[in-house]
Structure formats: C-alpha cells, structure tokens
Amino acid sequence: MKKRILINHLLEPANKLSGISNYLFFLMESIIKRNEFELVLLTCWHRDKLPAEIADSNIVFIEKEYINSQAVNIANQNYILPKIIRDYNIDLVFNCNPVGGTRGKAKKVFVAHDLYFDVSPQSYKWHHRLAWNIFFPLAGKAADAIICVSNNTKNDVQRYHPKLVKKTQVIHEASCLDVIDSHPVRSAEKAGLFVANLSPNKGAKTLVSAMTYLKNKGIHLPVYHVGRDDHSRFAAHANILKNGIYPSSLGYVSAEKLGHLYATARYLAFPSHFEGFGLPIIEAQSYGLPIIASDIPVLREVAGEGALFFPEGDAEAMAQCMQRLYEDEHLFTDISIKARINADRFSWEKAAKETSELFLHCLDHTA
Structure with a gap:
C-alpha cells in the first residue's frame, strides 16, 4: 500500500x-x-x-x-x-x-x-x-x-x-521555465538583464555603480530589470552618484516573455550579497546566457563555470565583467556553452x- x-x-x-x-x-x-x-x-x-x-x-x-x-x-x-x-x-x-x-x-x-x-x-x-x-x-x-x-x-x-x-x-x-528556443538569436543591443524583486540583499547599489562607472567612461551598456522595485532603491542609489544611471524597468513579465529575454540578452547580472539559491541563474543558463555574479559561496555553487565572478560589492570589477562580455565574442561563446552544461546539473x-x-x-x- x-x-x-x-x-x-x-x-x-x-x-x-x-x-x-x-x-x-x-x-x-x-x-x-x-x-x-x-x-x-x-x-x-x-x-x-x-x-x-x-x-x-x-x-x-x-x-x-x-x-x-x-x-x-x-x-x-x-x-x-x-x-x-x-x-x-x-x-x-x-x-x-x-x-x-x-x-x-x-x-x-x-x-x-x-x-x-x-x-x-x-x-x-x-x-x-x-x-x-x-x-x-x-x-x-x-x-x-x-x-x-x-x-x-x-x-x-x-x-x-x-x-x-x-x-x-x-x-x-x-529551472521553472520551459526552454522553447534551444538555439536563440542574441539581440544586437547586447543588453544585460537583472531579474529580481529588489530587496536589501540583491546588490542594487553595486549594479547602479557599475553602470554609472561605465557611462562615465563613455561606455553605454543597457540593462533591463524584470521584477519590482517597490522602494525605488535603484533611483535612490543613482541619485547619490554624479549622473547616476540604473536599469530600465520592465516590471513583471510572463514566463514566455522572460524566456525570450533570457534568449536574446547578453548576460544576467547577479550582484547579490547573499542568497538561498539564486533560481534566475539556472533559468538564464538553460538558455545559454552567461552570468555576472558576486563571488560568494552560494553563487559559485549554483552558477558553476557558466559565470564571470567579481568580488562582492566591487562595482568597478563588475563593470569590467560587463564590458568584457559585451565586447569579447569568444569569451561570450565560451561562457555560454559552460552555462548550458551547468544548467543540466539541475x-x-x-x-x-x-x-x-x-x-x-x-x-x-x-x-
């Protein structure tokens, strides 16, 4: 029985x-x-x-x-x-x-x-x-x-x-997404993604500072935010910086739309200070999307070799990872392949x- x-x-x-x-x-x-x-x-x-x-x-x-x-x-x-x-x-x-x-x-x-x-x-x-x-x-x-x-x-x-x-x-x-397009065509925009409802652990300040650092160098790399920012944390951090910028908000999107974003983006930004798991990492990697992540144990555990890591809270180091993935096609392809392999572990x-x-x-x- x-x-x-x-x-x-x-x-x-x-x-x-x-x-x-x-x-x-x-x-x-x-x-x-x-x-x-x-x-x-x-x-x-x-x-x-x-x-x-x-x-x-x-x-x-x-x-x-x-x-x-x-x-x-x-x-x-x-x-x-x-x-x-x-x-x-x-x-x-x-x-x-x-x-x-x-x-x-x-x-x-x-x-x-x-x-x-x-x-x-x-x-x-x-x-x-x-x-x-x-x-x-x-x-x-x-x-x-x-x-x-x-x-x-x-x-x-x-x-x-x-x-x-x-x-x-x-x-x-x-992953809680069904991968529809196993061979996505990446957008020429080469935009980054940030997928999270903003809370204190998500590293909003680090991402804003990294984007602003690149902008001040004359490098404009678009980043889109999927999720909520109920307390306007992005804007608050940007206002503290000189000419600060932050991700463009897409709000909530359907699972189908999120899959499309993963399939066409250049990388997923994951500057968290602490996490329990980091589910968007596996979702993104299942589409071959490289991750740019804080070098903390849980993100090493989950993202594996399908990511570039930077010291937690180091905005300049994060910016360098963003620029490398934006400019270097060979690096992008290498990390993308490793991302898919890593996602298959789960x-x-x-x-x-x-x-x-x-x-x-x-x-x-x-x-």
Whole structure:
C-alpha cells in the first residue's frame, strides 16, 4: 500500500504565484509522475487555478481560506492538522515552507529556502525577525528532516541553528521555465538583464555603480530589470552618484516573455550579497546566457563555470565583467556553452527522486 503524503501549502497566498508556490508546483508535478505516494494537497488555492498537471491529477484536494497573518495562520494549522492527519490516514506531512504547523502524529519534512532573517537581521522589521526566531526553531524541532535548497543554506543552518544540522539534506531546485528556443538569436543591443524583486540583499547599489562607472567612461551598456522595485532603491542609489544611471524597468513579465529575454540578452547580472539559491541563474543558463555574479559561496555553487565572478560589492570589477562580455565574442561563446552544461546539473526529476527517497527514509526510521 502506498504511503500518504500531506502537502501543507497553507502559508502561501491563494491563487497568486509566489516563489515558494512555483517551487512546490514544479516539484509536485515530477513527484506525481513518479506515482510512488498517495498525495493530499492542503492549500488555499482553487483547484482550477492550479497547474493542469496538478489540477487534473488524482491527488486528494483540501481547500482552506487563506489567513494573511503568519502567526494566526500557523496557529490555525496546529488546530486543524491533527484531525486532517487522522481523517486522511496521513503518514508524512511535507511543508514547502521553513515554518508552519507542527502538531499531529505523522512524520514531518520542512523546506529551508534561505536563512535571510539570521544572515541579515538588520534588513528586516523586528516583528518579522521575532516570528522567525519563534517559528523556525519550533519547526526544526518537530521536523524529521529539513530540505535545504543549497549547500550554502545548509551551512547557514549549521552556523545559526547547529542542533538542527543533522536533520538537513541538500536537494537542489531547478529551472521553472520551459526552454522553447534551444538555439536563440542574441539581440544586437547586447543588453544585460537583472531579474529580481529588489530587496536589501540583491546588490542594487553595486549594479547602479557599475553602470554609472561605465557611462562615465563613455561606455553605454543597457540593462533591463524584470521584477519590482517597490522602494525605488535603484533611483535612490543613482541619485547619490554624479549622473547616476540604473536599469530600465520592465516590471513583471510572463514566463514566455522572460524566456525570450533570457534568449536574446547578453548576460544576467547577479550582484547579490547573499542568497538561498539564486533560481534566475539556472533559468538564464538553460538558455545559454552567461552570468555576472558576486563571488560568494552560494553563487559559485549554483552558477558553476557558466559565470564571470567579481568580488562582492566591487562595482568597478563588475563593470569590467560587463564590458568584457559585451565586447569579447569568444569569451561570450565560451561562457555560454559552460552555462548550458551547468544548467543540466539541475532538474525537477532529480529533485523529485531525492525528495521521494527522503520521504521513504523518514517513514522507515523512528525519530
């Protein structure tokens, strides 16, 4: 008889695609194809809003109303989970978040995407830090296993929560884009891309300073920003500099449009100070797009040889990488080939296999 897995998706907003929901849906699609478990999805999403591969599958579907307050949401999870686990004969609860409900007699697996609140607490409001400092240790204590999406995240668990590290296992995620054009034609504009919702860790100041440095040398290299800049960080950094410039905003774009941008751009700029994984790197590399990245461990881990690295925060060094990729066709071709090879290391099939094996390991061992 197949084991029953309850997938707890209650912390993610209803019918609105977040990064964690995207991660879960791609992973679920590959787990469903493996047909090893009976799956029960506990979610705030309407079934007809889910990806077709999930909505049309034979999984059991439990829909609940979304609760915006994290604390109230988790309290409600702890209220309803024991009954759901009993009623549906659940063997293991898989939570796609690092925090969540911990009650109920079943094995538990959580996912740590990053430890931003520990790594850079000054970047976040006090009540968000407080919630993390309460709920992550509770989840970690209850967990039979904690999936880390990178070795870097596992190292952060070791550093900030050493008692939990024995429960961790690294399972890399993969690209959430389907590569339509495997042999893209690059735009003559040779524009760079920056793909992120701007937050303190994304290195906005470094990119603005690099672009301005090149402009002051008479070198104009266009860069386009995909994502949000709710606090106008780019403009604020540019205003501090003399004649500062910053990327042109494209806002949100469809997956199809993002794929087209990756296929026609010259490089992806990734000047982050810290990351949990850096998913746009794998997405870009799957289109053969070279990466220009901060030389930090997690980006070395993910980008591999398909990138040029510069010292974290060194705008002049970043500018030199931008200029080299703009001007040197042989370098561009070499890094592009290596980018594709590196991207092939990551797949959702591999992630699903490793996740399923972890589930079975937890189910076969007493905590």
